[in-house]
Amino acid sequence: MTGxxxxxxxxxxxxxxxxxxxxxxxxxxxxxxxxVGTKLGCGIGVCGLCTVWxxxxxxxxxxxxxxxxxxRQVWTVEGLVALAEGRVHNPPxxxxxxxxxxxVHRAFVQCEGLQCGICTAGQVWAVCxxxxxxxxxxxxxxxxxxxxxxxxxxGYQGILRAVQQASEEWAQRAAP
Amino acid sequence: xxxxxxxxxxRTDAWVKLYGQAVYAGDVRVPGMxxxxxxxxxxxxxxxxRIRTEAARSLPGVHAVLTGxxxxxxxxxRRVRDMPVLARQVVRFAGERVAAVAAESPELAREAAALxxxxxxxxxxxxxxxxxLRPGAPRVHEAPWTYPGAVTGPEDxxxxxxxxxxxHGEEVEAVLARCRYVFDETYFVPAxxxxxxxxxxxxxxxKPDGSVEVWASNKSPHRLRAQLSAxxxxxxxxxxxxxLYVGGDFGGKGSPMDVPVCVALSEATGxxxxxxxxxxxxxxxxxxxxxxxxxxxxxxxxxxRLRALDVRAVANGGAYAAFxxxxxxxxxxxxxxxxxxxxxxxxxxxLIAYTNTVPRGHMRSPGSLEANFAVESTVDAAARALGxxxxxxxxxNVLRTGDLGTLGEPWVEARGxxxxxxxxxALRESEPQAPVGRDGGRWARGVGFxxxxxxxxxxxxxxALLPQPDGSLVVRVPFPDQGGGxxxxxxxxxxxxxxxxxxxxxxxxxxTSQLATDSGVGGSRVSLTASAAAASACAExxxxxxxxxxxxxxxxxxxxxxxxxxxxxxxxASVSVDEELWVNSVCVQAARVAVDRDTGQVRVEELxxxxxxxxxxxxxxxxxxxxGGVVMGLGSALLEELVLEDGRVVSTNLHDYRLxxxxxxxxxxxxxxxxxxxxxxxxxxxxxxxxxxxxxxAVANGVADAVGVRVRRLPISAEEVYQLMHPREGKA
Numbered sequence: 001m002t003g004x005x006x007x008x009x010x011x012x013x014x015x016x017x018x019x020x021x022x023x024x025x026x027x028x029x030x031x032x033x034x035x036v037g038t039k040l041g042c043g044i045g046v047c048g049l050c051t052v053w054x055x056x057x058x059x060x061x062x063x064x065x066x067x068x069x070x071x072r073q074v075w076t077v078e079g080l081v082a083l084a085e086g087r088v089h090n091p092p093x094x095x096x097x098x099x100x101x102x103x104v105h106r107a108f109v110q111c112e113g114l115q116c117g118i119c120t121a122g123q124v125w126a127v128c129x130x131x132x133x134x135x136x137x138x139x140x141x142x143x144x145x146x147x148x149x150x151x152x153x154x155g156y157q158g159i160l161r162a163v164q165q166a167s168e169e170w171a172q173r174a175a176p
Numbered sequence: 177x178x179x180x181x182x183x184x185x186x187r188t189d190a191w192v193k194l195y196g197q198a199v200y201a202g203d204v205r206v207p208g209m210x211x212x213x214x215x216x217x218x219x220x221x222x223x224x225x226r227i228r229t230e231a232a233r234s235l236p237g238v239h240a241v242l243t244g245x246x247x248x249x250x251x252x253x254r255r256v257r258d259m260p261v262l263a264r265q266v267v268r269f270a271g272e273r274v275a276a277v278a279a280e281s282p283e284l285a286r287e288a289a290a291l292x293x294x295x296x297x298x299x300x301x302x303x304x305x306x307x308x309l310r311p312g313a314p315r316v317h318e319a320p321w322t323y324p325g326a327v328t329g330p331e332d333x334x335x336x337x338x339x340x341x342x343x344h345g346e347e348v349e350a351v352l353a354r355c356r357y358v359f360d361e362t363y364f365v366p367a368x369x370x371x372x373x374x375x376x377x378x379x380x381x382x383k384p385d386g387s388v389e390v391w392a393s394n395k396s397p398h399r400l401r402a403q404l405s406a407x408x409x410x411x412x413x414x415x416x417x418x419x420l421y422v423g424g425d426f427g428g429k430g431s432p433m434d435v436p437v438c439v440a441l442s443e444a445t446g447x448x449x450x451x452x453x454x455x456x457x458x459x460x461x462x463x464x465x466x467x468x469x470x471x472x473x474x475x476x477x478x479x480x481r482l483r484a485l486d487v488r489a490v491a492n493g494g495a496y497a498a499f500x501x502x503x504x505x506x507x508x509x510x511x512x513x514x515x516x517x518x519x520x521x522x523x524x525x526x527l528i529a530y531t532n533t534v535p536r537g538h539m540r541s542p543g544s545l546e547a548n549f550a551v552e553s554t555v556d557a558a559a560r561a562l563g564x565x566x567x568x569x570x571x572x573n574v575l576r577t578g579d580l581g582t583l584g585e586p587w588v589e590a591r592g593x594x595x596x597x598x599x600x601x602a603l604r605e606s607e608p609q610a611p612v613g614r615d616g617g618r619w620a621r622g623v624g625f626x627x628x629x630x631x632x633x634x635x636x637x638x639x640a641l642l643p644q645p646d647g648s649l650v651v652r653v654p655f656p657d658q659g660g661g662x663x664x665x666x667x668x669x670x671x672x673x674x675x676x677x678x679x680x681x682x683x684x685x686x687x688t689s690q691l692a693t694d695s696g697v698g699g700s701r702v703s704l705t706a707s708a709a710a711a712s713a714c715a716e717x718x719x720x721x722x723x724x725x726x727x728x729x730x731x732x733x734x735x736x737x738x739x740x741x742x743x744x745x746x747x748x749a750s751v752s753v754d755e756e757l758w759v760n761s762v763c764v765q766a767a768r769v770a771v772d773r774d775t776g777q778v779r780v781e782e783l784x785x786x787x788x789x790x791x792x793x794x795x796x797x798x799x800x801x802x803x804g805g806v807v808m809g810l811g812s813a814l815l816e817e818l819v820l821e822d823g824r825v826v827s828t829n830l831h832d833y834r835l836x837x838x839x840x841x842x843x844x845x846x847x848x849x850x851x852x853x854x855x856x857x858x859x860x861x862x863x864x865x866x867x868x869x870x871x872x873x874a875v876a877n878g879v880a881d882a883v884g885v886r887v888r889r890l891p892i893s894a895e896e897v898y899q900l901m902h903p904r905e906g907k908a
Binding site: 116 | 185186187189190191192193194195196197198199200202203205281282283371372373374375421422423424425426454455456658659660661796797799800803804805806807808829830831835837838839841844
């Protein structure tokens with residue numbers, strides 16, 4: 001790597017990247033780090049396939065130049081799985097709780113919240129972020145929050161049922 | 177594979193997908209691989225005068241720059257082999273591949289592609305299919321009937337791709353002439369993209385021994401292998417198509433697409449080459465739905481009975497016929513026109529024309545939506561003109577069990593009436609948000625119905641069973657799961673046939689060298705053939721267990737012992753199911769719509785989908801197929817049009833080619849009407865291409881009910897509804 005270099009944290013690990021501004025986070029994650037669980041769809045921030053978590057909020061990684069991620073915490077589906085499996089110690093604040101991720105995973109399986117799977121990593125991030133923020137969101141809020149994650153297969157009904165199921169489970173667990 | 181944390185069983189591929197571990201074309205990595213990029217024509221029709229590749233070649237890290245002159249392979253196609261791997265001498269649509277680059281990184285490949293300079297001489301072009309079929313139109317191909325697989329001849333109009341006629345009963349003109357009423361209407365359905373979110377991608381590796389390995393976003397690996405064999409001039413056993421997940425298909429992922437050019441890059445460089453399209457390229461340069469103009473003449477007698485139906489469709493096939501797989505190179509859905517009714521005289525003609533536009537392919541139920549929108553709208557218009565309730569009019573004419581179909585099909589049953597009553601009952605149950613009808617307020621409400629019927633089709637496939645020492649069973653199948661859930665169907669059938677508990681059956685996709693035959697995913701046939709093959713393999717396995725004296729053991733113990741005795745042995749079964757089975761599925765859509773009188777805006781408030789079912793092999797996936805279809809149908813009704821101007825696709829990405837999001841959805845209700853007769857031991861009825869078809873007509877009929885105007889063009893837009901409601905203020 002020649003020229004200026006930036007450092008960012010991906011799934012808790014420090015990584016270095018060229019700071020020339022030519023590369024976007026999605027491509028960096030997929031091609032340089034081999035983290036291909038994050039998918040690339042439209043490339044213009046509409047479809048939601050490349051959704052990742054960056055410093056407490058969800059971003060379309062196809063729109064984030066790597067240099068903009070300098071010094072930040074980026075979490076991908078691979079990191080979310082590590083979190084769910086209890087392999088992450090000292091996660092940064094704001095990441096979904098492992099029990100919530102597990103509840104969302106179970107709900108997606110049981111409610112058939114996926115088919116071809118290309119949008120699934122993004123959908124799971126969106127649902128985890130939503131339920132972290134608001135454990136029992138009203139229907140309108142769910143639709144608004146998930147509108148940035150397209151799915152061509154399911155007609156969204158399985159995903160909505162999964163949100164409902166995970167929310168019920170999560171709210172019960174969160175209750176005193 | 178990681179040990180997944182506990183959960184319900186669900187789809188076979190649920191956890192691998194949730195964990196981000198399912199590998200799709202863009203995810204494949206092979207040591208030493210290069211990246212491909214394409215140079216595409218900006219002109220819809222032009223002669224290539226000169227291509228300068230020196231600047232691209234001289235970039236460090238660029239390994240090959242190929243043009244049509246460098247490629248010695250033949251043309252390719254799913255049936256008609258008319259598509260060149262790279263254009264030679266002439267380009268026939270804006271977006272056609274003119275040159276290809278292989279380089280060490282995706283950015284470098286794109287940079288090099290941008291350095292390729294091409295001089296063109298624009299040629300007269302034709303974009304409209306009706307114009308293309310007129311004498312004297314610019315010729316898209318000089319002699320298209322000479323391509324391998326062509327279904328036209330030198331006596332045909334030179335731009336004809338395909339003509340198909342379906343006919344049954346007395347000559348239709350004679351019957352129309354005797355009808356008391358004849359309704360003559362013309363409808364238009366635009367081009368559309370299938371909307372899969374994974375753009376096309378492939379990786380090809382021409383190995384030193386002259387064999388080729390291919391990973392491709394393709395749903396029919398065995399057919400892909402045959403198509404590549406014909407194009408590359410290699411025997412099929414030198415080509416191996418590897419297992420891969422496919423990120424959505426909906427008809428669009430059944431062709432070789434860019435695999436041949438990727439193979440050429442790999443052969444030229446001696447390295448594996450990966451080529452993944454940008455979404456923009458996929459949207460504008462692959463194989464979207466044909467745009468179709470459909471004229472319907474419907475004859476009705478004095479008692480309100482349908483007597484004759486004449487349908488003439490003209491569809492825009494684009495610059496190449498290569499992406500249509502059917503025998504007649506036509507869209508079989510047109511043959512379904514009117515098939516839910518008793519109509520004694522039917523004639524349907526479908527013409528597909530070459531034009532200088534993006535080549536067209538199949539989209540979920542190809543031709544069906546086009547025919548259904550036209551015929552179901554005309555039936556509705558006829559009912560309203562005759563002062564008969566449109567549902568009552570349909571029920572008066574609906575095909576019943578025992579009737580021959582419109583084309584003489586000996587259907588085993590016809591459940592339109594039951595299904596329609598179920599839809600109507602469900603609609604009555606739900607309280608409308610405001611009174612239906614012309615209530616004088618800003619929003620006028622209405623209800624629309626549309627009927628659809630789809631035949632089941634057979635095909636061929638093969639499965640292999642591999643008992644494991646731990647008492648579990650691996651099932652190898654030759655087809656991918658592109659989302660339809662067919663691997664899960666196979667697992668469920670095998671579990672049930674053998675009495676194995678959950679978790680003991682694992683379904684794997686084979687590569688094309690491991691199993692011999694498969695007709696691929698498509699035509700809603702895979703659950704039918706795969707369940708039959710799986711059941712047949714299980715019967716063979718039980719026979720083997722008998723032979724080995726293991727039949728009395730618990731199944732897992734028997735399988736473990738069989739695996740110990742015959743570690744290399746597998747049980748295989750292949751099936752070949754007749755193409756025509758006379759089994760069908762009926763779907764009735766009911767739409768409750770509201771139309772804004774001030775703006776023409778159409779809001780769908782509720783969609784009820786009723787369908788007849790026999791045995792459901794996997795209820796969760798069945799439901800997902802039904803619901804996903806309805807939402808895709810809603811997209812066709814209200815949102816989706818691939819816009820072309822001067823032959824170029826100008827819908828550039830998903831911000832202006834809008835797919836339905838979760839925020840766009842009305843209330844959806846699905847009503848299953850059990851008790852139908854499916855095919856074979858598992859009573860299968862097709863579902864994958866059923867529920868997307870009739871939504872558009874139901875919504876358009878709801879608009880007619882609400883405000884009394886007839887929309888004849890999809891997608892239904894506020895502008896058009898407004899114009900129809902205020903004709904004098906229309907366009908100058």
